[in-house]
Amino acid sequence: xxxxxxxxxxxxxxxxxxxxxxxxxxxxxxxxxxxxxxxxxxxxxxxxxxxxxxxxxxxxxxxxxxxxxxxxxxxxxxxxxxxxxxxxxxxxxxxxxxxxxxxxxxxxxxxxxxxxxxxxxxxxxxxxxxxxxxxxxxxxxxxxxxxxxxxxxxxxxxxxxxxxxxxxxxxxxxxxxxxxxxxxxxxxxxxxxxxxxxxxxxxxxxxxxxxxxxxxxxxxxxxxxxxxxxxxxxxxxxxxxxxxxxxxxxxxxxxxxxxxxxxxxxxxxxxxxxxxxxxxxxxxxxxxxxxxxxxxxxxxxxxxxxxxxxxxxxxxxxxxxxxxxxxxxxxxxxxxxxxxxxxxxxxxxxxxxxxxxxxxxxxxxxxxx
Ligand code: BGC
Numbered sequence: 358x359x360x361x362x363x364x365x366x367x368x369x370x371x372x373x374x375x376x377x378x379x380x381x382x383x384x385x386x387x388x389x390x391x392x393x394x395x396x397x398x399x400x401x402x403x404x405x406x407x408x409x410x411x412x413x414x415x416x417x418x419x420x421x422x423x424x425x426x427x428x429x430x431x432x433x434x435x436x437x438x439x440x441x442x443x444x445x446x447x448x449x450x451x452x453x454x455x456x457x458x459x460x461x462x463x464x465x466x467x468x469x470x471x472x473x474x475x476x477x478x479x480x481x482x483x484x485x486x487x488x489x490x491x492x493x494x495x496x497x498x499x500x501x502x503x504x505x506x507x508x509x510x511x512x513x514x515x516x517x518x519x520x521x522x523x524x525x526x527x528x529x530x531x532x533x534x535x536x537x538x539x540x541x542x543x544x545x546x547x548x549x550x551x552x553x554x555x556x557x558x559x560x561x562x563x564x565x566x567x568x569x570x571x572x573x574x575x576x577x578x579x580x581x582x583x584x585x586x587x588x589x590x591x592x593x594x595x596x597x598x599x600x601x602x603x604x605x606x607x608x609x610x611x612x613x614x615x616x617x618x619x620x621x622x623x624x625x626x627x628x629x630x631x632x633x634x635x636x637x638x639x640x641x642x643x644x645x646x647x648x649x650x651x652x653x654x655x656x657x658x659x660x661x662x663x664x665x666x667x668x669x670x671x672x673x674x675x676x677x678x679x680x681x682x683x684x685x686x687x688x689x690x691x692x693x694x695x696x697x698x699x700x701x702x703x704x705x706x707x708x709x710x711x712x713x714x715x716x717x718x719x720x721x722x723x724x725x726x
Contacts, residue, residue, distance in 0.1 A: 360638065362537055365412065365539075370577040371406065373573060374681035378537065384563045391688045395683075398606050400537040406677060407532065408416070414476075415445075415446060415447055416446035416447070416469075416473050416669055416672045416673060417446065417447050417448070417449065417465070417471060417473050417672075418441050418447070418448045418449075418472060418474050418475075418476060418665075418668050418672065419448070419450075419451075419467030419468070419470070419472035419474070419475045419476065420434070420437060420438075420448055420449070420450040420451070420465060420476045420502075421447050421451055421453070421460060421463055421464045421475060421476070421477045422434065422450065422451065422452040422453070422475075422478045423452065423453060423454075423455060423460065423477070423478045423479065423480035423504075423646075424452060424453075424455050425452045425454075425479070426454075426455075426582070426611075427582070427586075427609065427611055427635060427637070428635070428637045428638065429540055429636075429637070429655075429657060430452075430478075432657045432661075433478075433502075433503070433657055433660070433661060434450060434452075434604070434656055436657055436661035436662070436665060437450075437476070437502075437661040437665055438450065439661075439669070440661050440662045440666070441567045441665045441667030441669065442663060443665075444666065444669045445669075445712060446668075446669050446672070449467055449470060449472065451466070451467065452464035453480060455480055455581055456480070456508050457480055457484050458487065459483050460479070460480050460481075460488070461484075461485075461488055461491075464477065464488040464491065464492070466566045467493060467680070468491060468492060468495045468497060468545065472497060473518045473672035474497060474499075474500070474558040474668050474669075474671055475480075475488070475497055475498070475499045475500070476499075476500045476502050476668050477489075477499060477500070477501060477502060477506065477649075478502045478503055478504055478515035479501065479504050479505075479506045479548075479549075480547070480548075481547045482504065482505060482506060482547060482548060482549040483507055483508060483547070485506045485509070486506055486507065486508050486509035486687075488506070489506055489509040489510060489511050491510070492685070498512040498513075498671050498672070499511050499512055499513075499662065500512060500513045500514070500515060500664060500667065500671070500688070501513065501515070501516070501518070502516070502660075503514055503515075503516045503550070503660065504516070504548055504549055504550050505549040505550075505685055505690070506684045507549055507686045507687075508686040508687040509685065509687060510672070510687065511554035511685065511688070511690055512671065512690075512691070513667060513671065513677065513690065513691050513692070513693075514683055514690045514691070514692040514693070515660065515663055515664045515667060515692070515693045515694075515695075516550075516660070516692075516694055516695070516705075517655045517660065517694060517695045517696070517697045518695070518696060518697060519553035519554050519557065519697075520553050520554075520556050520557040520560070521548075521696065521697055522550075522553075522554050522557060522634050522653045522655075522697045523553070523554040523555060523556060523557020523558035523559075523561075523606075524557040524558070524560055524561050524608050525531070525557075525651075525653050525697060525698075525699035526554075526557070526558055526632040526633075526634065526651065526653060526699070527557070527558045527559075527560075527561035527562050527606060528561055528629075528631050528699070529573045529632060529650060529651040529699055530604050530606055530630050530650065530651075530702060531561060531562070531565060531571075533604065533630040533645050533650060534564070534603045534604040534630055535570060536565075536570040536571065536603075537570075537572075537603030537604060537701050538572050538574040538598060538601055538602050538603045538604075539557065539562065539572065539573050539574065539602075539603065539604050539605075539606065540569050540573075540574060540575040540576075540594045540602055540604070540605045540606070540608050540614050540616075541555070541573060541575065541577070541605075541614075542577060542578040542579055542594075542605065542606070542607040542608065542616055543555050543576070543577060544578065544579055544585055544592050544608035544609065544612070545578055545579060545580050545581050545582055545583050546578045547581075549685075551578065551582075552607055554608050554634070556607070558606055563612050568680045570574075573595070574598045574601075574602065575590075575593070575594035575597065575598065576595065577590045577593075577594075579608065579612050582608075582609065582611065582612065583610065583632060584611050584614065584615045585615070587607065587611070587615035587616060588615040588616075588618060588619050590616075591615060591616040591619035591620070592619045592622075594711060595619060595620070595625075597624055598626065600623050600726055602625075602629060603629065603630075604629060604631075604652050605620070605629060605630070605631045606631075606632045607632065607633050607687065608633075608634065609633055610633035610634060610635040610636070610637040610639065610640035610652055611632050611633075611634050611635075611637065612633070613631050613632065613633030613640060613643075613649055613652075614633070614637075614640065614649075615649050616629055616631055617643060617649060618693070620648075620723060621648075622654060627646075627647050627648045630649055630650040630710045631648070631649050631650055631654075632649075632651050632652070632653075633649060633651070633652045634652055634655070635653070635655070636652050636653070636654040636655070636700060636709050636715070637652070637653065638716060638719060638720070640652045641700075641709060641715055641720045641722060642706060642719075642721075642722065644700070644701060644702050644705060645702060645705070645721055645725075647702075647722060650701060651698055651699055651700060651701040652700050653697045653698070653700070654693070654697065654698045654699075654700045654708055654714065655695070655698075655706070656695070656698075656712060656714070657714075658712075659676075659694060659695055663693060663695070667693070678689070679691035679692070679693075680692065680693050680694070681693070681694060682699070705720065
């Protein structure tokens with residue numbers, strides 16, 4: 358047992374030891390100080406060099422995006438950036454705002470900036486093949502993100518099953534309108550996704566068209582996904598058919614929103630089923646209000662996480678498991694296709710809201726109910 362006296366003695370002993378140690382340090386002469394400064398400086402230099410080496414070792418991913426116009430792309434950008442950082446790599450991002458020449462220029466800049474791998478969302482499925490070529494000649498692999506670069510030797514394609522997107526849209530709408538006049542408002546032909554979505558829609562509609570139950574009274578691409586072009590298309594469709602339209606399938610929520618505005622101008626919003634995709638906040642609110650029938654929800658978090666993981670692995674030269682193969686016109690591209698989910702007012706809570714994609718408060722914010 359330690360007596361109070363013993364504790365006191367122990368305390369003194371400790372105090373004397375500390376004084377001696379600190380004292381020793383304080384009594385180092387000028388010569389010793391120079392020595393110490395020299396070692397400090399060399400330690401510092403060593404640290405700087407180590408940091409530099411680490412920076413050189415750090416994997417750098419380039420992310421060349423097309424547009425940030427639709428709400429989803431802001432999510433893609435933020436989530437991809439976060440996912441890459443979590444994996445201990447860095448990322449440099451550019452968006453070209455629908456400008457093909459600018460996207461090529463930005464990709465060249467990324468290559469010059471020393472990226473180890475390029476991830477690209479092509480604006481134009483064909484012309485971006487040139488970017489893949491340029492990256493390859495610099496020894497850099499390329500991943501097609503969400504949209505496929507066609508006629509190229511792109512190394513990997515990560516997206517959602519876009520044919521399924523169209524199929525989900527059409528399945529919901531034929532349930533509502535098994536017979537009648539249909540309008541199809543597509544995306545731009547220059548985006549491979551727009552073609553796949555259309556293929557999916559017509560996979561479902563074709564047998565009913567052949568049966569004579571469904572008539573396609575209007576079918577147009579929407580140049581550059583521009584909402585104003587979608588509005589003009591829908592106006593034209595209404596005019597050409599004296600408003601005699603029973604259903605509308607639009608390739609995304611931005612175009613669906615414009616189609617609904619054009620219907621509203623004729624007092625028809627909420628009267629005619631409309632499908633979209635992306636689960637934009639405004640679209641979810643329209644679903645609750647009853648002016649849009651459904652949207653297709655694509656969990657972007659999964660896409661961004663998977664893309665980041667594969668990008669960093671490929672940049673390190675590690676093996677990446679391949680799930681499927683997609684032909685892009687020139688090569689068989691190793692691909693990963695995630696599943697989209699059809700959402701209407703029935704399952705909005707258990708999908709979009711349960712996932713935290715949008716909060717319940719915001720989705721139900723403008724509801725009349
Ligand atoms: C994407 C959609 C998006 C559209 C417009 C498509 O390639 O799949 O989610 O709404 O581009 O940016």
